[in-house]
Amino acid sequence: MQDPKTDNQELESQVQDSQAQEGQAPIKKRTIRSFVVRGGRMTEGQQKNYDANWAFYGLELAHGRIDYPAVFGRESEVVIEVGFGMGASLVEMAKNAPEKDFIGIEVHPPGVAKLMMLAQEEGLKNIRVYCDDAIEVMASCLPEQAASAFQLFFPDPWHKKKHNKRRIVQPLFAQQVANVLKEGGYFHMATDWEPYAEHMLEVMEAQENYTNAAGKGSYHPRPAWRPLTKFEQRGERLGHGVWDLIYNKQ
Template identity: 55%
Template sequence: MTESYQPSSATEDKSHHREIKSFVMRAGRMTDGQQRGLDQGMPRFGLSLDATAPDFDTVFGRSAPRTLEIGFGMGQSLLEMAAAAPEQDFIGVEVHLPGVGALCSGLLAQNLSNVRVYPCDAVQVLRNCVADASLDRLLLFFPDPWHKAKHNKRRILQPAFAELVRSKLKIGGVLHMATDWAHYAEQMLEVMNEAPGYRNLSDDGSYVPHPPERPVTKFERRGERLGHGVWDLKFAREN
């Protein structure tokens, strides 16, 4: 999934401008298994945009630590995290329908009940569906780096987005990011170090070692073999 973010002011003149979403939709072939995952899994796991935030305690049937992941791709990491922590609840946001289908397939195969899925724009989900101070963690793993300098403004991690996330985290809740683009890692660090109300959880004020709770993806392993670095950042909401 690719992501970018601009505050709502970008849509003031709706006759001339279309709101920039937190993603760019890309076509992808849906396999039979992914389609079955969508057909069978979305009635059970799927959520939709609503005018008011749902009560996730009711949605999950319990009160538990809650994590939201933006852009889970094909869903393997989210599936692994949910299976490893059945005492926690997870909300995944992804617009790439083959990935949504793949995740639903995995959830059904492993009979997991602690995941719900929004096949929607992440910014809209945060604004409309997530109550303030309700998340224990928000995960942003390997967002689109928009590596050309002229496209850097499309990156999802911008000051306004950091503030939106902060409002949804509980006090002490953690924003965990990971990227394999050095320049994006530097921008993430710069934005977050300047964002009010956050504390960097790194001992030296920069990046944290690879956290054991973040699964290593095939994509990441391939990058490591090619000599690519990966940078993890964790920031906790202070106030």
């Protein structure tokens, strides 16, 4: 098995080479990760599901910039979700909105395998998935100014103050999201960690090309299209809060 650091270095080199060929300025090499790959090994059953479904649902970082109508075979509103976990919520959204198309991005192979299995069981054709780092997918694969929505639900809050810099919601990330959203598209975040909600609010309120859909400095009620997860339902019973934020790109 290759050393993960070597794999990351090769992947970053591929991203930079691809961008150079397209005449783009290479993205800076990432030195701070906003995630830790947990449970990367798949069971035999998960691997079987992954292999059986990847040909239809999988998208490859190495294939570079995609075209949404070419991927889905139609013109539609496209929703991007980063960090979908085990995929049940994203599959439910895709099932409930057949007129839209969905692309999930997740670094954990077992979660990707589970999402594809659920999508196949539901007979869904309006969902695709990357098993890669979202930053690299956004830089090299997603069309600019084209997605209708970008979703980030319950990202790792990195509770310790010394780790706050690892939180994915930072000013640069907000601008990267804006780059893949079309005008009028929205960036929807949710967290169950209040200090992180406050951090998200502070970052987003400082962005000049977004407006808060709930009003300046306000959190948004959970919209009907975001399904309640089992984790969230349990938290509600225990009196835990959940904070949604929705920002429209100007």
